[in-house]
Amino acid sequence: MSLAPIDHTHAPQLQSWIESANADGCDFPIQNLPWGRFREADSSEWRMGVAIGDQVLDLRRAGLLDHADPVQLLQLLPEDRLALRHRLVEGLSRGSPKAVRWATALRPLAQVRLGLPCTIGDYTDFYVGIHHATAVGRLFRPDNPLLPNYKWVPIGYHGRASTVTVSGTDFHRPCGQVMPAGAASPVVQPCARLDFELEMGLVVGRGNAQGRPVPIGEAEAHVVGLTLFNDWSARDIQAWEYQPLGPFLSKSFASTLSPWIVTLEALAPFRRGHARPEGDPALLPYLDSPVNREAGAIDVALDVWLDTAAMRAAGHAPQRISASNYADAAYWTAAQLVAHHTVNGCALNPGDLLGTGTLSGPGGREQAGSMLEISDGGKRPIELPGGERRTFLQDGDRVTFTGRCSRAGYRSIGFGSCSATVLPAVG
Ligand code: CA
16 A cells, blocks of 8 residues: 655645635645535536635636546546646745636635535445444443454444535434333434534545455555544434444434545645554454554544534634544544455445544543533533533534644644534424
8 A cells, every 4th residue: 555645745834825825723725735616606516626725726727627527536546636736736836837827716715605525426434433432332231332343344334425415504403213211112203312423534536346346555545535524313213223234314314524625645744553452353454454554544633613502692602522533533544444345346436425433532521522422321411601501412503523634844734614503303
């Protein structure tokens, strides 16, 4: 497995002629250049762009893309993705002769509508967060929280792509069948235990033919990059429906994706080794490679913010309710997920989305990626500014994820945000 290299495009002193990109703390400095899709106010046409500072560069208007189909971009070979990054950095660097022409291809982010970065064909959700799997397992099986397959198989299920929406798309509280404690039969009612799940989304670029597994050494060549992802979950519906086939309607009512794909090329400086704890079973060969051990993980700091309708009305800022990290939380890497997903010959296609699963850190409720863990199954509410308390989410609550990669000697890059508000149940 060869990873995207660290090169001159990651130099921390590199600056852009777009001044907003040079500001401290900017999510989208010239070292980032995430891919997304946008539409101008007077147009129904989606266009592929790259975020830079507070602007988006239209790839077609800049002469970098032949036609509007984002699949063309998703299917680029790793070397062509790298060449595109080099052209972008050359043209966006301070002093570039391309500045005059490319200035006409810029649009302010504040004036465009951002869409899903691509059409999501299929969506698979994994369960790589071992601290989450352990904490949730403990609620049901205190003596044996992790099921015996967990350290052998990257567990996943096939989710629903039709209700994956871009950040900022609010959704109604789902209704469904729940079994009240002690009742003889279930009832249909609005979900009373609505939750979020802090995840990252891997966007598939090039696909694989049916019947042709992707070896772990080639797996990352099939992944474009990472997004922030919220797998909203109806815990009471889930508890009643999940056995024996897993989650279904407790998940498929809404899932929220951030609009920007941070590419594996941009993430090159933030790779980390991926060690398995001592005593864990040895990996089966198709899930193991030296490169995956040395640099399979990606260090992304993740924050969860909550603000309620009452907090917004009173002028309170969103409260950070959890802080986690992808590399600390994940038992399986992106390359392992692709290798496992295709080991049976399953075909992945450009634009498929692989959710990681809930990325709770090892540090308990302050690092937990769901209200189920933060509130200890609904028993320990959190306090919010203005005196409100929460176990699960109420109508009007807005949950926002942010993500950032930082490392000494490199420019920090961000993921934008993944945010949506819970609307009341319909009917
Ligand atoms: Ca999930």
